[in-house]
Amino acid sequence: MKKDFTPTLLDLGPLQIYLARHFGFCYGVENAIEIAFRTVDENPGKRIFLLSEMIHNPQVNADLQSHGVQFMQDNYGKQLISFDELTADDIVIIPAFGTTLELEKKLNDLGIQTEKYNTTCPFVEKVWNRSEQIAKKNYTIIIHGKPKHEETRATFSHASANAPSVVVKDMQQTIELSKYITGEKSSEQFSEEFKGQYSENFDPAKDLERIGVVNQTTMLASDTQAIADYLKQVMIEKYKLTTANVDERFADTRDTLCYATLENQQAVSGMLESDADLAIVVGGYNSSNTSHLVELCEEKLPTYFISSEEKIISVKEILNYNFHTKKEILTSDYLPNKKPVKVLITSGASCPDALVEGVIKKLAAFSSNIINSEDLIKRFE
Ligand code: SF4
Secondary structure, eight states: OOSOOOOEEEEOSSEEEEEOSSOSOOHHHHHHHHHHHHHHHHOTTSOEEESSOSSSOHHHHHHHHHTTOEESBOTTSOBSSOGGGOOTTOEEEBOTTOOOHHHHHHHHHTTOOOSTTBOOOHHHHHHHHHHHHHHHTTOEEEEESOTTSHHHHHHHHHHHTTSOEEEEOSHHHHHHHHHHHHTSSOHHHHHHHTTTSBOTTOOHHHHTSSEEEEEOTTSOHHHHHHHHHHHHHHHHHHHTOOTTTGGGTEEOOTTOSOHHHHHHHHHHHHHTTSOOSEEEEESOTTOHHHHHHHHHHHTTSOEEEESSGGGBOSSSEEEEEETTTTEEEEEEOOSOSSSSEEEEEEEOTTSOHHHHHHHHHHHHTTSSSOOOHHHHHHHHO
């Protein structure tokens, strides 16, 4: 739990790398990968399936597939392998994002034990526990998350087993939801506007009288805070509350982002105070936490979101992912013509550190008079 978020400077001479103080693999991802590979080792000859991608990193997923693990669903819940093909002898691993109660039941009904091969991150379970606690106090659960993301679907399933629940994907949807609290919008509009994002029999006229907000663990901390603050204010105004009695209508659920999301984002904010020329963010293109790091960097610098060093085509060109348009694009002249070039580098919670190292090495190879790694290491000794 670091307090100092200034980046580490790797001064290679003509190239200066500012490396985020906290980046890359988090506890939950390491734990999930370890369980998955251990499962492969301990079960030769057995069929091993993963409910969906282990984590949002193509290299890690490809590695698992090369060890014979098969993915049952894609990231959006589309079935790739039918449940009918499973037998009680098969092993099904639940990924770090967790899964829905419905899918868990389906597997258990087939005789497949899910307990032993469950890699759900404890920080995701913490969100489920928090929703259960507030549900017991009769609050409706508002989940700030990406409606189609595995983790949000899992959290929604767990939350809605205990209380009326609704997902909001961003501030815009939060503002629209608040209009059902204030009565500006009628209940009839709700079913269409929040289609697929609310629990069965959700009644906006009565189910939004007492609310609490939990999050997908990898959202942008500032968005999460703004959304909770906004809804709290709406409740204060609607019910003429004060900060002293606001908990009659609004549950305090502040800490449902995970530590890795927070630290990676804080480290990026610390890094952005340096005088860098550009930022490179490494991670899977469908990774939520990585895209938020990109979002933060973009506010200040030209930012390139890449999945590996292979995307750095040359000193002139880089293939990078525009997560707004969801397209990979080719950008020319991404490195400024100056010396030294100062580059911020970070990576998402599902990105192996080796990929970051690969990116640094690739950039270093473009310059002459680069300080070699042995000399650089000596400086840190
Ligand atoms: S990003 Fe956070 S919640 Fe997700 S797996 Fe890592 S530690 Fe767990």
